[in-house]
Amino acid sequence: MKRLWMVVLLAGMAAGVVVAAGVVRDRQVPGAQAGAGAQPSAGARLEAAIKKEVVDGDLKTAIELYRTLAQASDRAVAAKALLRMGQCYEKLGDTDTREARKAYEQIVKEFGDQTAVAAEARTKLAALAGASGTGASTITVRRIWTGPEADAMGQVSPHGRFLSFTDWETGDLAIHDLTTGENRRITRKGAWWPSGEYAEFSIVSPDSRQIAYNWNNKDGFYDLRIVEIDGVKPRVVYSDREHLSYIWPIAWSPDGMHILTYFSKTDGPTELMLVRPADGSARLITASGKDAPRAVFSPDGRYLAYALRENISLFDVAAGREFPLIPDPSNHSVMGWAPDGKHILFSSERSGSPDAWLITVADGKAEGEPTLVKKDFSGAFLGFTRSGAFYYAVANSVGDVQIAELDPASGKVVSPPQPASRRWVGITRAPDWSPDGRSLAYIRAREPSQAVIMVRSIDTGEEREFQVGGRRLGTDLRWAPDGRAIVVPGFEPGKGSDSAAYNGRKSLTRIDVQTGQVTSLMPFPVKVGGSPPFDLSPDGKTAFYINLNLLSDGSQGRNQLLARDVQSGQETELVAKKGLNSVSVAPDGQRLVAGVREGRSQVLLVMPAAGGEARELVRIDDEEANYRVSPSWTPDGRYVVFGKNLRDTARRPPRVQAWRVAAEGGVPQPMELIVDGLSSLRLHPDGRRIATSTRNVITEVWVMENFLPKPAAPTAKAK
Numbered sequence: 001m002k003r004l005w006m007v008v009l010l011a012g013m014a015a016g017v018v019v020a021a022g023v024v025r026d027r028q029v030p031g032a033q034a035g036a037g038a039q040p041s042a043g044a045r046l047e048a049a050i051k052k053e054v055v056d057g058d059l060k061t062a063i064e065l066y067r068t069l070a071q072a073s074d075r076a077v078a079a080k081a082l083l084r085m086g087q088c089y090e091k092l093g094d095t096d097t098r099e100a101r102k103a104y105e106q107i108v109k110e111f112g113d114q115t116a117v118a119a120e121a122r123t124k125l126a127a128l129a130g131a132s133g134t135g136a137s138t139i140t141v142r143r144i145w146t147g148p149e150a151d152a153m154g155q156v157s158p159h160g161r162f163l164s165f166t167d168w169e170t171g172d173l174a175i176h177d178l179t180t181g182e183n184r185r186i187t188r189k190g191a192w193w194p195s196g197e198y199a200e201f202s203i204v205s206p207d208s209r210q211i212a213y214n215w216n217n218k219d220g221f222y223d224l225r226i227v228e229i230d231g232v233k234p235r236v237v238y239s240d241r242e243h244l245s246y247i248w249p250i251a252w253s254p255d256g257m258h259i260l261t262y263f264s265k266t267d268g269p270t271e272l273m274l275v276r277p278a279d280g281s282a283r284l285i286t287a288s289g290k291d292a293p294r295a296v297f298s299p300d301g302r303y304l305a306y307a308l309r310e311n312i313s314l315f316d317v318a319a320g321r322e323f324p325l326i327p328d329p330s331n332h333s334v335m336g337w338a339p340d341g342k343h344i345l346f347s348s349e350r351s352g353s354p355d356a357w358l359i360t361v362a363d364g365k366a367e368g369e370p371t372l373v374k375k376d377f378s379g380a381f382l383g384f385t386r387s388g389a390f391y392y393a394v395a396n397s398v399g400d401v402q403i404a405e406l407d408p409a410s411g412k413v414v415s416p417p418q419p420a421s422r423r424w425v426g427i428t429r430a431p432d433w434s435p436d437g438r439s440l441a442y443i444r445a446r447e448p449s450q451a452v453i454m455v456r457s458i459d460t461g462e463e464r465e466f467q468v469g470g471r472r473l474g475t476d477l478r479w480a481p482d483g484r485a486i487v488v489p490g491f492e493p494g495k496g497s498d499s500a501a502y503n504g505r506k507s508l509t510r511i512d513v514q515t516g517q518v519t520s521l522m523p524f525p526v527k528v529g530g531s532p533p534f535d536l537s538p539d540g541k542t543a544f545y546i547n548l549n550l551l552s553d554g555s556q557g558r559n560q561l562l563a564r565d566v567q568s569g570q571e572t573e574l575v576a577k578k579g580l581n582s583v584s585v586a587p588d589g590q591r592l593v594a595g596v597r598e599g600r601s602q603v604l605l606v607m608p609a610a611g612g613e614a615r616e617l618v619r620i621d622d623e624e625a626n627y628r629v630s631p632s633w634t635p636d637g638r639y640v641v642f643g644k645n646l647r648d649t650a651r652r653p654p655r656v657q658a659w660r661v662a663a664e665g666g667v668p669q670p671m672e673l674i675v676d677g678l679s680s681l682r683l684h685p686d687g688r689r690i691a692t693s694t695r696n697v698i699t700e701v702w703v704m705e706n707f708l709p710k711p712a713a714p715t716a717k718a719k
Helices: 042-054 059-069 075-092 094-110 115-132 498-503
Strands: 140-146 162-167 172-177 183-185 198-204 210-216 222-228 235-238 244-252 259-265 271-275 282-287 295-297 303-308 311-316 321-327 332-337 343-348 355-362 365-374 380-384 390-398 401-406 413-419 428-433 439-444 452-457 463-467 485-491 506-512 518-523 534-536 542-547 558-565 571-578 580-585 591-598 601-608 615-620 639-645 655-662 669-676 678-683 689-694 696-705
Touching: 042 059, 042 075, 059 075, 075 094, 075 115, 094 115, 162 198, 172 198, 198 244, 210 244, 222 244, 244 295, 259 282, 295 332, 321 355, 321 365, 332 380, 332 390, 343 365, 401 428, 401 439, 401 669, 413 669, 428 678, 428 689, 439 689, 452 485, 485 518, 534 580, 542 580, 558 580, 571 580, 571 591, 571 601, 601 639, 615 639, 639 678, 655 678, 669 689
Parallel strands: none
Antiparallel strands: 140 696, 162 172, 172 183, 198 210, 210 222, 222 235, 244 259, 259 271, 271 282, 295 303, 303 311, 303 332, 311 321, 332 343, 343 355, 355 365, 380 390, 390 696, 401 413, 401 689, 428 439, 439 452, 452 463, 485 506, 506 518, 534 542, 542 558, 558 571, 580 591, 591 601, 601 615, 639 655, 655 669, 678 689
């Protein structure tokens, strides 16, 4: 999926303070086939009441429906009805707080067996107790959603009940109910096969009746769309295939008349535009010339706040004028504008780590100094609710290096994968065997900026650890052909901490396994993007790598496969092609295999290492195509081993099967090795063992509450 990598690389740049709403999962009503006179079930009546509350906004009628359902014999329905009734009372204002308390207290007292609902009721009671007290409340942070479906591509609704998100089982736009845990697909594209289209970022209109989202079409370009929250009337609002490489909805204006949208132009600077849904017209806000800033509207719609040009700026929408709010060169981004209109929450590394700060704002000007809210705060920002709760998502990358035994003749698995080390769980990746086969090297990293190189003896199990000077290490690792060092792309720390590490100098880094000395084997060009895939010639004199050539918007340009003489630094371009994503050198040093993404297909090309005509070795189409696993040669040079997704895209991470194909061409052969989330594979010099690593991103949605200053109590008037 074309843009899934943005979840990790651009996690802090998700859209601004917006709202979301939704309805519960579609279900067939029990007894629906029984005839016209059949009474709807309690579950169906609950869904009707929810529609009255959420879609129609008729809280008083919804309360009466919930009150009746609270007497239902179905205890699960009765408990949920009481919970929603209490929430409706909260929405009606302070005068009805007492009724909300009564509903929550009844749940705790009478429905303790409904554990999830009872826990939510206790949380609500605690929040109401804190709201009625005096003085500052204690900040609370709690996780509210995780699992294979959890996603950070949408935002929270203003009442805190729903998140919009992308359902990666199909690619559809969906809604998650934060109370019931139920999901509902809003679009109906169907399975990934044959359609490869998908929704990406989504935001919900202020009236909670529409969702704006960007949609990746079957031809690989994006447009801006709107759909009703019940899935009715999806329509294209803006599309420009000729001039735009990417389009991204950031925020609805508070009056619902415009959508702040990021335009990435094919031949010009990136732009922030105000798109009018009524007629599709667009007005320029600012041309940033770089990646999209996170931008948020003030609750009154007068200002936009964003981090740009080394400060946090405000943009007066009516006057069309930008001015600095907080001149601060620290790495930062705007997280949200509080619903009271008086505070902006932002992330900054002014103290050396990515922390959450709060600044008071009045009439477009900062008042006083920012105050620290929470240390070590990072993630995708999902927005404020009306109550002042702030939602965000954290992406945890989990992976393990494993070893399996193979029959080299047939390629069949003799013994299934086992962990290379049982000491380090979930934090290892990028394995490679030493030339003599007696050691396995891999990267261990709990955090990207805390990576170390591990070398494990196959004979004794002894592990040695090598520090890399705070460098952020790439996704590929290779032993030097002489067995004396390990080579890996390294990114020296730049300004700031982890999130700014890619600003530093990038080089192919050499770690001596005898002395631990870390040196630069060769620098990478300034414009090289991400972690360049690479391999070394058998004599160690040539490094082959791919310049990913990322454009200013993060999309790929025309990538280059380059051969660089390590000593002289002379480079030769072997091939330039959009979608180049991997390279592997044959054991004889005379041939290369390169992976290329073409549309929704992954193609493996074989070519001379000295340059020349490339021929297609194998083509993997559509949902079976795997763009992550780099091909690898068998030690005898007869076969190329690669990964191919099983047609089971409902699984996250995907199931990947190892295949092999003769280097001279022929019909690919499946191997018995199937690994969930396979990200790399390397064959042992004896051909009888294979080291694999996995990668799975687990998304967690969290909420931070009770951190905004309480309104000052009104003073008594003098008599």
